[in-house]
Amino acid sequence: MTAELVRGQNHPLSQARLEIRVSAGAPIVAGATLSDESGKIQGVEWVAHPGTPILPGLEVSRQAAADHRLAVDLDAVAAGVHRVSILLALPTGVGRPVGFGSLAAPFVAVTGLDGTEVASYTITGLDTESAVVALELYRRQGGWKVRAIGQGYAGGLAQLLTDQGLPQAHQLAAGIDEAVAQGLARAVPAPPPRTADGDRSRQAAASALGPEQSGSPYGGQGPQGTGSPYAGAQGHGAQTPQGPSDPGAGYPAGPAPTDPPTTTPAAAPPPTTGGPIDYSHPRRQNTPPPPPPTAPPAQPGQPAQPVAGDATGWSMEERLYNQVWGMFEDLARTTAAYRSAVDFADTRMEKELDDVLSDPRSRIGGQGDAARERARAKHTQLVDQARQVLDRDLAQLAAEADVVEPALPPAYARWDNPVWHAYHVPTEMPMALRLGDLHLPESDRLRIPMLVRLPLERGLWIDSGRSGSSDGSFADSHDLRRLAMESAVAHLARLLAVHPAGEFTVHVIDPAGSGAQALAPLVQTGVLAGPPAAGAAGVADVLGRLTQRVDLVQMAVRGGAADSLPPGFDTSQQLLVVNDFPHGFDDRAVTQLRYLADEGPAVGVHLMMVADREDAAGYGPLLDPLWRGLMRLTPVPDDHLADPWVGHAWTYEPALVPPASQVLQHVLTQVATDRRTGPR
Numbered sequence: 001m002t003a004e005l006v007r008g009q010n011h012p013l014s015q016a017r018l019e020i021r022v023s024a025g026a027p028i029v030a031g032a033t034l035s036d037e038s039g040k041i042q043g044v045e046w047v048a049h050p051g052t053p054i055l056p057g058l059e060v061s062r063q064a065a066a067d068h069r070l071a072v073d074l075d076a077v078a079a080g081v082h083r084v085s086i087l088l089a090l091p092t093g094v095g096r097p098v099g100f101g102s103l104a105a106p107f108v109a110v111t112g113l114d115g116t117e118v119a120s121y122t123i124t125g126l127d128t129e130s131a132v133v134a135l136e137l138y139r140r141q142g143g144w145k146v147r148a149i150g151q152g153y154a155g156g157l158a159q160l161l162t163d164q165g166l167p168q169a170h171q172l173a174a175g176i177d178e179a180v181a182q183g184l185a186r187a188v189p190a191p192p193p194r195t196a197d198g199d200r201s202r203q204a205a206a207s208a209l210g211p212e213q214s215g216s217p218y219g220g221q222g223p224q225g226t227g228s229p230y231a232g233a234q235g236h237g238a239q240t241p242q243g244p245s246d247p248g249a250g251y252p253a254g255p256a257p258t259d260p261p262t263t264t265p266a267a268a269p270p271p272t273t274g275g276p277i278d279y280s281h282p283r284r285q286n287t288p289p290p291p292p293p294t295a296p297p298a299q300p301g302q303p304a305q306p307v308a309g310d311a312t313g314w315s316m317e318e319r320l321y322n323q324v325w326g327m328f329e330d331l332a333r334t335t336a337a338y339r340s341a342v343d344f345a346d347t348r349m350e351k352e353l354d355d356v357l358s359d360p361r362s363r364i365g366g367q368g369d370a371a372r373e374r375a376r377a378k379h380t381q382l383v384d385q386a387r388q389v390l391d392r393d394l395a396q397l398a399a400e401a402d403v404v405e406p407a408l409p410p411a412y413a414r415w416d417n418p419v420w421h422a423y424h425v426p427t428e429m430p431m432a433l434r435l436g437d438l439h440l441p442e443s444d445r446l447r448i449p450m451l452v453r454l455p456l457e458r459g460l461w462i463d464s465g466r467s468g469s470s471d472g473s474f475a476d477s478h479d480l481r482r483l484a485m486e487s488a489v490a491h492l493a494r495l496l497a498v499h500p501a502g503e504f505t506v507h508v509i510d511p512a513g514s515g516a517q518a519l520a521p522l523v524q525t526g527v528l529a530g531p532p533a534a535g536a537a538g539v540a541d542v543l544g545r546l547t548q549r550v551d552l553v554q555m556a557v558r559g560g561a562a563d564s565l566p567p568g569f570d571t572s573q574q575l576l577v578v579n580d581f582p583h584g585f586d587d588r589a590v591t592q593l594r595y596l597a598d599e600g601p602a603v604g605v606h607l608m609m610v611a612d613r614e615d616a617a618g619y620g621p622l623l624d625p626l627w628r629g630l631m632r633l634t635p636v637p638d639d640h641l642a643d644p645w646v647g648h649a650w651t652y653e654p655a656l657v658p659p660a661s662q663v664l665q666h667v668l669t670q671v672a673t674d675r676r677t678g679p680r
Helices: 156-163 169-184 201-207 316-358 367-407 418-422 477-498 516-525 535-558 587-599 617-622 624-629 663-677
Strands: 003-005 010-013 017-035 065-073 083-089 107-111 117-122 131-140 143-153 432-439 448-453 460-463 504-509 573-581 605-611 631-633 638-642 649-654
Touching (some): 017 131, 143 156, 432 477, 477 516, 477 573, 504 516, 535 573, 535 587, 535 605
Parallel strands (some): 003 117, 460 631, 504 573
Antiparallel strands (some): 010 143, 638 649
16 A cells, blocks of 8 residues: 655665655655754755766666656665665756746655565645655664655755755755756757647557557556656646556566546737737647557457558648657657666566575575576566567567658758758748657667757757767767868758748857868858858957847837837848867857747747867856757767657767768758759
């Protein structure tokens, strides 16, 4: 029986090995502190956080996430530890929630390793607090108990840690913010919300076949609370339906996904007085979308055949967009279920082996050897069963990818897709853009397109340094810088290709001219607003013009006088590409760059940096907000992108042009021609 706690209530704990599961509905930071009998933290080494996630008997998440699973072994904590406090905090930075009051009430559950809930607590009554002590596990009369705390702090982690007696509270809080910021800079964009009836019609078709035949990743194999962004409203007053499980699988069946309430696009607001300038994404009609195409009837005992565009949407483009992110969710969920099942099998075998070693009778004859063999055989059986389920789900997703990939429009397609051969400049901006591919080690063959919404909500940082790169073949920093610039040009060409003629303007800053070779196709076809700016004077000129532009548009929008902009004002989206930063930049130029990164996206000015963070380390804290506010991408395959929902580290592969391909030249020539002559 689960104990649903209220603030101040406690409950005994009958087992030492536990999981603390947190669900918040938005990415938050989870950590834990160890304290003595008086409730004081002895030092920073008694705090587990994303920068130092593992302490004896304790492991917390390494990044901000909407869902967390913290591991606790109370038998392994030091004898001097009398309390384990579970902390939750909001990430810092521009655009982050200012208090827990703006989010759904966080839900915290204490469970056994098999997923059985021992106690739960929904933290209500929070407002401007940005950090909270959710629970504490404490010693009492030789045992352990859990108490619901819910103590919030408007001063954030620094105030919380100070209240627990840590002298270095402010320094540690700053270090935690830095570790979290690095994780957020590598975050995969959020998938779109699902509609109440599900946005993937194949789900309904597959469910009719039963969990063993459908091949759907929603077969219920996931452990409870796998961390999917749409794993349901468990703990928030909703009943989470239980999915079917393989009989005898040996690990718990998790909840089938439940969907949030239907959300329909808001009606377009009345136009601002004075002019038509609108840098927001085009509004869509407030009517139900047409039904997606249906798959052909499946043969009895066979999984449903995948169909391109089987998600809901107002157009095929939107249906494909939703379908791609549905595939991302499915892969994340089924992989999380597999990993959880393997962890459960490992833990079970470890416990059974410990029991064998602690039983004196096992030392007599061959009983001990037989018990160990049984434990290992059971472990192998559980892992094999979990792998079979995973392979079944991966096969279904691979079949879907084989159908979806050829059907993608240019904005979503790889450069080697034949759709580019018939390319023409579009008359409308698409919903999203493909920046590369994502995959996980358990499914190396399966690639999920990484799509980001347009217009860009955050700029891009193409990392030209070796930090984080896992590809040893690029030990030469010169090769990495060259490849980073080639990657930036591929992204830039795609951005130019998907915007209507004259609605996307590109400025390039290349102070030392080191990117001239990679930039040659852009310069030769004439798609840039002007030659790449060189030297300190060129840097100052471009930054000055774009900064002035942001100021003018901000004043016009805030004053409701868009028609007061200067005659001939270019209302197109603007992109500034900066190569080899910080060379050629003084303190004033860095400040202007930060201003563009913070204020530019809201008024149609975006930023793409090609730089090595280590080279810019001399600017110290001045540069940190800029780096944190951009999405970090690498020019080589790298396991650095993380999703804040399940917590996987995804391998990101940039969308590069195939060697010797002429597609880039063809596309840029078409863009330049339409700019000069108008659409054909």
